[in-house]
Amino acid sequence: MKLGIVGLPNVGKSTLFNSLTKAGAESANYPFCTIDPNVGVVPVPDERLDVLAKMHNSGKIVPAVIEFVDIAGLVKGASKGEGLGNQFLSNIREVDAIVHVVRCFEDSNIVHVDGSIDPLRDIETINLELIFSDIEILDRRHAKAVKAAKSDKKALGEVQFIERLKTFLEEEHLAKNFELNNEDEEGWFSEYNLLTAKPVIYAANVAEDDLADDGVNNAQVAKVREFAEAEKSEVFVICAQIEQEIAELDDEEKKMFLDDLGLSESGLEKLIRASYKLLGLISYLTTGEMETKAWTITNGTKAPQAAGKIHTDFERGFIRAEVVSYDDIVANGGKSGAKEKGLVRSEGKEYVVKDGDVIEFLFNV
Incomplete structure (x- = not known):
């Protein structure tokens, strides 16, 4: 981040x-x-890392x-x-x-x-400069889209989209509050990488x-x-x-x-x-003798994509995830104790990772 x-x-x-x-x-x-x-x-x-590292004699701690x-x-x-x-x-x-x-x-x-303290005026000053910069970006993109529209109907749609978005910005609104109507508009909007x-x-x-x-x-x-x-x-x-x-x-x-x-x-x-x-970020954890580490992911991420944060091979060859909550590990004196109580779960490709999950991924090379 x-x-x-x-x-x-x-x-x-x-x-x-x-x-x-x-x-x-x-x-x-x-x-x-x-x-x-x-x-x-x-x-x-993240104090959870220190606790897990002590429990599992980790060689090092790697925070997010x-x-x-x-x-x-x-x-x-x-x-x-x-x-x-x-x-x-x-x-x-x-x-x-x-x-x-x-x-x-x-x-x-x-x-x-x-010359004086006025945070709302200061915010407006910064926002206006960001808006002006965004308008310059849109003007350059508009010129390209107009040329492309001579032979491409989709480009004509982008021209109209840019004009609508530019009007919105000129009214001193921030781009993050602009309403997008379809996937094409979402794609164009993402490409512009607007400051606002x-x-x-x-x-x-x-x-x-x-x-x-x-x-x-x-x-x-x-x-x-x-x-x-x-x-x-x-x-x-x-x-x-x-x-x-x-x-x-x-x-x-x-x-x-x-x-x-x-x-x-x-x-x-x-x-x-x-x-x-x-x-909308959370952290899941991995722990063992080598290291205890925090991995930052977007809330709602499924297990294979979370595994891909460690290595793309983990996502491609994903088999399952062995999952236990941090609280269950602490309450049972470590991962082995939680496993003895049946608290380590085997989760598949549709599992949505939660904050504080301690995970070991199984995958095919």
């Missing part, structure tokens, strides 16, 4: 990126300090990972080359979802490019005092939540500066620090939970 962190300059993007990845992206109180997109790969915290891309601050006119322009918009096209950092705190020492079609998670960056109640009493956060609900997006509240401090601590110190703040989880954990929910 790849997430792109975006937002206006000086909203806390690079600070958040630093805290999530410990990658040391430069952070400063001026626009465009992030000149190239920084990339960091972060393991997904998320790749974060920190993209330079966008400004009005970015789609036309203002600021650092289109090169950053193109970086967003490569991600699975967008983490949109919005500033919900007052601090006279940190400059805001528009991507799922969005809003990171409401607040002051430390607003963390304990999850921003409930912050009027700016309330506005972001209302907007996100209408857009079917996720929101999580974070203090990027605090997250950066947490990132320097070991696990025990981190827990104490969070307890002192009245928090049960870090911003990274909040973000991962929101990302998995938004993208």
Whole structure:
């Protein structure tokens, strides 16, 4: 999974990126300090892996990972080359979802490019630039489709589809809310890879005092939540500066620090939970003496396709899956104990994998 962190300059993007990845992206109180997109790969915290590894004397633990891309601050006119322009918009096209950092705190020492704190205005600024960039993509595709339509009736259908979609965007709607009527339209829409079609998670960056109640009493956060609900997006509240401090601590110190703040989880954990929910992702687990590993799949994936995540040969030669729930393994002291109780099931090609399934695949080479 790849997430792109975006937002206006000086909203806390690079600070958040630093805290999530410990990658040391430069952070400063001026626009465009992030000149190239920084990339960091972060393991997904999952205590189930530690438990399984101890039970089965695994040689190593391999968690699922998320790749974060920190993209330079966008400004009005970015789609036309203002600021650092289109090169950053193109970086967003490569991600699975967008983490949109919005500033919900007052601090006279940190400059805001528009002179005041207004998260909905900031969201609109970014969304408009993404829309303008998408319209440029559609214009280029439209020109090709018009030429093709002279000899291809299907291309004529695409021309009409593009015109309808472009009108929708010009009315300042996001592509993800556009209604698709048939398989052809779904195919074309997928090919365009539009920025405003991507799922969005809003990171409401607040002051430390607003963390304990999850921003409930912050009027700016309330506005972001209302907007996100209408857009079917996720929101999580974070203090990027605090997250950066947490990132320097070991696990025990981190827990104490969070307890002192009245928090049960870090911003990274909040973000991962929101990302998995938004993208409809779950994890199944494999365990043994060699390794214990988490595999990320889409909710609803059947056993052969889940096996294909490990190796394509597993999917092609799939025979069956030996499945036991994580809870049953823990309750019975390990996989062998669960097997003795008859809790290990043999599942076929139609089995839909569930979060926390511990699976061993049987296949023909």
